[in-house]
Amino acid sequence: FNLLNFFFGLFVLPESLPLERRRAVDLRTLNPFRSLKHVIGLPTIRTLILVHVLLQLAGQTHPSIWTLYTRHRYGWSSAEVGFSLAVVGLLSAFAQGFLTGFSVKRLGERAVLTWGCLGEAVGFALFGLSVSGTMIYAVLVFSSIFWSMHPALQSLISREVPQEQQGELQGALMSLTSLTTIINPILMTTVFSLLSDPNGAVYFPGGPYILGSVLLFAAWILSLIWSKKCA
Numbered sequence: 001f002n003l004l005n006f007f008f009g010l011f012v013l014p015e016s017l018p019l020e021r022r023r024a025v026d027l028r029t030l031n032p033f034r035s036l037k038h039v040i041g042l043p044t045i046r047t048l049i050l051v052h053v054l055l056q057l058a059g060q061t062h063p064s065i066w067t068l069y070t071r072h073r074y075g076w077s078s079a080e081v082g083f084s085l086a087v088v089g090l091l092s093a094f095a096q097g098f099l100t101g102f103s104v105k106r107l108g109e110r111a112v113l114t115w116g117c118l119g120e121a122v123g124f125a126l127f128g129l130s131v132s133g134t135m136i137y138a139v140l141v142f143s144s145i146f147w148s149m150h151p152a153l154q155s156l157i158s159r160e161v162p163q164e165q166q167g168e169l170q171g172a173l174m175s176l177t178s179l180t181t182i183i184n185p186i187l188m189t190t191v192f193s194l195l196s197d198p199n200g201a202v203y204f205p206g207g208p209y210i211l212g213s214v215l216l217f218a219a220w221i222l223s224l225i226w227s228k229k230c231a
Helices: 002-011 032-040 046-060 061-074 078-107 109-129 134-145 149-159 164-193 207-229
Strands: none
Touching: 032 109, 046 061, 046 149, 046 164, 061 078, 061 134, 061 164, 061 207, 078 109, 078 134, 078 149, 109 134, 109 149, 109 207, 134 149, 149 164, 164 207
C-alpha cells in the first residue's frame, strides 16, 4: 500500500507548490535522518516537536495494551473489546469532524493544545484508576473532548515552516510517530507485565496509563512554556 501511495503521488497528484516556490531535488535531502535533524534543529518549532513526540508516545498506549488491559482488569470478552473500539471510532469522528473546528474557532489553537494536553493527562490517569468497565466509557467521553489538540498542534507546527519545506516537515513528523509506535509497545507491555501479576511485588495493572499520563503532563508543561514565549 505504501508503494501504491508512492506511485499515486508521483503520477496522479498535482504539485501544490507554484513553480517559483519549488526546490531542486537534492539526493542528500532524501535521507530521513537528515530531514529529522534539520526539522528538530529549527528553534521556532523545537518545543512543539517534543510535544508531538510525547503526545504520540503516550497515545500509542491504547493500541499497545487496550485489549490486554480491559480483558485482564474488567474481564471483557472479544465482543466487548470490539464494541469499545467502535465507540472510540465514533467519538474520534465527532471530535475531529465537529469539536476541532468549534473549539479552535472559540479558543484558538494554542489554548486547544494546552488544555488538550492537560485534559488528556487527566483522562489517562482516570483510565489507569477506573475500577469498572462502565467507568471506562465515561472516561472515553471525557477524554474525547480534548482530541482536538492533535490537529491544533499540527497546524501550529506547519505555520512555523515555509511552504517549500512542508513536505520535509510532514515526513519528519511521520518518522517520529513511527519511532513512537516501536518504543511504546515495548515499554508499555513491559510495564503491564510487571504490574499485572497478582502475585508480584506490586499489583497495579493501570500502571501503563499512569505512565502515559506523566508523559502528557510533561507535554502540557512544554506547551505552556511555548505558549508563554509566543504571547
